[in-house]
Amino acid sequence: MPGLLVLGLMALLAAPLAQAAAGPLALTSSLYGFSAVTLFILAYALVMAEEQLHMRKSKPVLIAAGLIWTLIGWVYVQAGLPDAAEEAFRETLLEYSELLLFLLVAMTYINAMEERRVFDALRSWMVRKGFSYRSLFWITGILAFGISAIANNLTTAMLMCAVVLKVAEGDKRFIGLCCVNIVIASNAGGTFSPFGDITTLMVWQAGMVEFNQFFALLVPALVNYLLPALIMSVFIKNRKPDSLEENVWLKRGARRIIALFLFTVANAVACHTLLNLPPVLGMMTGLGLLQFFGYYLRRSLPMSLERKRTRYTQRGDWKKLEQLGSVVPFDVFTRIARSEWDTLLFFYGVVMSVGGLGFMGYLALLSETLYTGWDPIWANIVLGVISAVVDNIPVMFAVLSMEPDMSLGNWLLITLTAGVGGSLLSVGSAAGVALMGQARGNYTFATHLRWAPVIGLGYAASIAVHLWMNAEGFQLLG
Numbered sequence: 093m094p095g096l097l098v099l100g101l102m103a104l105l106a107a108p109l110a111q112a113a114a115g116p117l118a119l120t121s122s123l124y125g126f127s128a129v130t131l132f133i134l135a136y137a138l139v140m141a142e143e144q145l146h147m148r149k150s151k152p153v154l155i156a157a158g159l160i161w162t163l164i165g166w167v168y169v170q171a172g173l174p175d176a177a178e179e180a181f182r183e184t185l186l187e188y189s190e191l192l193l194f195l196l197v198a199m200t201y202i203n204a205m206e207e208r209r210v211f212d213a214l215r216s217w218m219v220r221k222g223f224s225y226r227s228l229f230w231i232t233g234i235l236a237f238g239i240s241a242i243a244n245n246l247t248t249a250m251l252m253c254a255v256v257l258k259v260a261e262g263d264k265r266f267i268g269l270c271c272v273n274i275v276i277a278s279n280a281g282g283t284f285s286p287f288g289d290i291t292t293l294m295v296w297q298a299g300m301v302e303f304n305q306f307f308a309l310l311v312p313a314l315v316n317y318l319l320p321a322l323i324m325s326v327f328i329k330n331r332k333p334d335s336l337e338e339n340v341w342l343k344r345g346a347r348r349i350i351a352l353f354l355f356t357v358a359n360a361v362a363c364h365t366l367l368n369l370p371p372v373l374g375m376m377t378g379l380g381l382l383q384f385f386g387y388y389l390r391r392s393l394p395m396s397l398e399r400k401r402t403r404y405t406q407r408g409d410w411k412k413l414e415q416l417g418s419v420v421p422f423d424v425f426t427r428i429a430r431s432e433w434d435t436l437l438f439f440y441g442v443v444m445s446v447g448g449l450g451f452m453g454y455l456a457l458l459s460e461t462l463y464t465g466w467d468p469i470w471a472n473i474v475l476g477v478i479s480a481v482v483d484n485i486p487v488m489f490a491v492l493s494m495e496p497d498m499s500l501g502n503w504l505l506i507t508l509t510a511g512v513g514g515s516l517l518s519v520g521s522a523a524g525v526a527l528m529g530q531a532r533g534n535y536t537f538a539t540h541l542r543w544a545p546v547i548g549l550g551y552a553a554s555i556a557v558h559l560w561m562n563a564e565g566f567q568l569l570g
């Protein structure tokens with residue numbers, strides 16, 4: 093599929109609108125533009141071969157991003173416009189910085205909850221309840237779909253993945269399948285709410301779709317998730333996880349860290365909806381709260397140990413008394429260090445590479461060619477497929493910048509396709525990229541690609557349902 097999309101992009105290079113460019117200089121039909129596209133294709137080819145090459149996915153995209161922006165810088169210096177290239181680079185870097193810090197805080201909280209044995213306890217509870225692998229598949233998928241409509245789909249996917257990794261520890265095939273399901277569910281759940289995805293926030297902020305109008309996408313989003321999930325669930329052996337012999341106990345402060353995490357997610361949403369500030373502000377504030385709580389846990393540890401030692405000795409609970417010897421102070425920076433840096437750097441490479449191609453004019457060229465020569469319905473469907481390769485954020489930004497004269501139904505359609513189209517490939521959404529790092533070795537580009545036809549079926553079905561259910565919206569201007 094990436095190869096077909098790349099060929100399509102290359103075909104557009106010769107289109108009549110080839111002079112359309114996002115920056116002051118038109119580079120889409122120049123040697124520099126062709127070179128940049130070639131570098132991007134080569135980098136993605138190496139990412140796709142990660143499983144065979146055993147090479148971290150961040151390496152090729154980091155180099156590609158550096159070379160693409162080097163080409164841009166050279167051209168603009170020669171043209172006497174170095175400030176334009178510098179400003180574009182800084183804007184793209186700012187976009188990445190917000191995503192980086194958001195991801196970093198989410199990863200830190202998940203690592204903190206793992207260290208406090210939250211997921212070990214949850215695994216023990218699920219096993220005691222007798223949930224089978226098939227039940228776990230549906231539980232995590234449905235939770236991912238529901239929660240991502242309220243919280244960010246990226247954070248939701250990472251949380252559900254952490255649960256799967258603990259419950260099905262060691263079962264590589266099942267973990268990979270669950271991760272595919274979680275990515276589909278979290279991306280689908282994020283499309284029918286302004287809070288669910290960055291692209292829905294962009295459409296809402298631009299005033300193209302009103303708050304309550306997003307809920308018309310609920311049923312199409314459900315179809316997008318349920319159809320692939322039903323097919324994939326057939327391939328799950330309906331067995332139960334290995335039983336746990338140990339009595340899992342939560343470390344001190346675990347429940348309060350969970351509460352802090354929920355508050356942090358709510359704060360991130362509130363920062364955007366109430367204050368019109370980036371959600372990363374709420375996330376970073378939450379990181380500061382976690383640091384203060386870690387400080388409290390360290391300072392109060394000796395007193396807490398002494399109280400528990402006295403209580404366990406009086407009760408004769410020698411097992412818990414023995415466990416106190418393994419208690420270690422909580423350190424936030426240790427949790428930050430355990431974040432998946434390969435994923436964070438990979439995200440840098442993708443965002444900067446796509447930003448460079450956009451500045452050269454390829455995204456504007458693509459959008460303008462589609463909306464000028466095609467029916468908006470087909471244009472929105474194709475852009476959704478393209479968002480599986482090119483991040484959906486710059487795709488949506490290009491569409492909003494053009495402001496095509498579209499009906500409400502078509503604005504809802506591009507919102508749907510840009511959101512769920514990223515599920516076609518693991519690199520098509522922030523949720524997929526994050527899970528490739530979190531479940532490294534279990535969930536890879538190739539793991540997700542095996543299910544692309546099934547996911548594509550859900551993609552097509554959700555579009556058909558939207559066209560049928562919301563037909564009246566295609567007569568109304570957005």
